[in-house]
Amino acid sequence: MTQEQVAEQLAQAWAALSGWEVAAVVLGVAYLLLAVKESLWCWYAAFFGTAISLYVFWQVGLLMESALQIYYLVMAVYGWWQWQQNSHSASQENSASDTLPISRWGWQQHCYALAVVLTLSAISGTLLAEHSQAAMPYLDSFTTWGAIVTTWMVARKVLENWLYWLVIDGASIYLYMDRELYLFALLFAVYLVIVVAGFLQWLQSYRSSLA
Structure with a gap:
């Protein structure tokens, strides 16, 4: 497919978007930008953007995507509650954020997280491959x-x-390109660019908190 054809499909996909879809996209970008700044408002954007996405996916019959949005709604509330817990001491009042401090995982925690993701992906991928017509299960x-x-x-x-997110969003781009979902x-x-900026911003804040 030529670049002109891809551009034409992007224009057609944008023209076909409903107001609700546009709102969900805008709030999704706002969520990431606010998360980069460690702003509690990111969870408000996440909650309302997810609620809109839930409505949109349900209307077009994407039940699994709808179920995932319910999880995101719960996590938006949980994330807001977690971030507002002020665990800084009085001596840290000048830190970049007065909410939950940034932390890091050790290699054991990362190994466990990756093992969980890969195991569940293998199980659900096998089930989808054998019992459905799912693309790239x-x-x-x-x-x-x-x-x-x-x-x-x-x-x-x-x-x-x-x-x-860098890995997941990169994989998602390949998935969407394969399905010719060029707008997504x-x-x-765009998310990848914000993700890189987010990592650098959080890394700076984390190092400042240790100084």
């Missing part, structure tokens, strides 16, 4: 389970969540 399963684990990492303010692929390409 293993990659689809990997991005879904990876997003579930990584969203929990964001709620706990684990620095490496941005690196996980473009959106996730």
